[in-house]
Amino acid sequence: MKVSYSKLNTWNTCPFLYKLKYIDKIEPKDDLSPDNPLFIGTAIHEGIETRDIDKAIESYKSHFEEITPENEVEIEKIKTILPKAFEQIPECETYEYKLDIPEEFIGYIDGLVKNEDGTYDILDFKASNNINGYKTSPQVHIYKYYFERITGNTVRDLYYVFIPKSSVKLNEDLSNKSDVVNDLADRDVHFEKVEFDRQQINYFFARKSLLEKSTSFQKRYSSKCNWCPLKKFCKSNGADRSELK
Numbered sequence: 001m002k003v004s005y006s007k008l009n010t011w012n013t014c015p016f017l018y019k020l021k022y023i024d025k026i027e028p029k030d031d032l033s034p035d036n037p038l039f040i041g042t043a044i045h046e047g048i049e050t051r052d053i054d055k056a057i058e059s060y061k062s063h064f065e066e067i068t069p070e071n072e073v074e075i076e077k078i079k080t081i082l083p084k085a086f087e088q089i090p091e092c093e094t095y096e097y098k099l100d101i102p103e104e105f106i107g108y109i110d111g112l113v114k115n116e117d118g119t120y121d122i123l124d125f126k127a128s129n130n131i132n133g134y135k136t137s138p139q140v141h142i143y144k145y146y147f148e149r150i151t152g153n154t155v156r157d158l159y160y161v162f163i164p165k166s167s168v169k170l171n172e173d174l175s176n177k178s179d180v181v182n183d184l185a186d187r188d189v190h191f192e193k194v195e196f197d198r199q200q201i202n203y204f205f206a207r208k209s210l211l212e213k214s215t216s217f218q219k220r221y222s223s224k225c226n227w228c229p230l231k232k233f234c235k236s237n238g239a240d241r242s243e244l245k
């Protein structure tokens with residue numbers, strides 16, 4: 001079975017959600033909230049890759065038919081944080097490096113930096129302040145394992161690169177929009193270096209093997225249900241289809 005990091009992670013989080021997405025192929029509607037983390041993360045990635053703020057904003061705007069005042073606040077946030085990202089994140093030799101092993105794995109390395117000694121560093125960009133939540137993630141360990149296996153090159157260092165978010169919540173009447181944007185002006189990109197852990201690879205293969213043998217996909221209720229794109233569908237046992245495309 002070919003897995004991606006997010007596919008396996010979905011199964012780890014909730015086997016039932018995995019079944020809905022990857023077996024039943026049920027697609028949730030796009031979340032068109034102005035602060036949709038997926039839209040913002042994609043725009044930030046685009047900006048870092050092209051070093052072009054306009055391209056990042058185009059990417060963000062492309063998801064919306066109409067740009068509202070709430071969207072404009074998100075655009076201001078992108079304009080505030082990207083110059084810092086350009087200054088603090090090194091130019092990578094390759095962005096979105098595809099790792100593809102038939103019947104086994106697919107993934108994309110956000111940024112590869114080539115070192116003077118011929119080794120590489122792997123950067124994984126996160127538009128998030130949740131440093132503790134991500135730094136134990138197996139993702140970059142798995143990417144190092146496959147990159148070295150596919151190319152024969154050596155990966156020296158692994159980094160999660162956190163592009164900060166504003167910690168000020170926007171009021172409904174937008175009265176604090178300058179506070180929301182100014183909060184970002186005081187923040188820097190954070191590099192979290194992680195030491196390669198072989199155990200993460202063993203764990204990855206053990207979980208992959210369990211997934212391949214799985215025949216039962218139970219609901220796993222947790223705090224993550226709050227962010228589940230199919231929570232109404234799940235909780236109504238399929239009766240509420242309002243979240244579906």
Ligand code: SF4
Nearest residue numbers: 014220225228231234
């Ligand atoms: S709401 Fe919770 S239990 Fe239901 S599919 Fe989503 S994550 Fe799983």
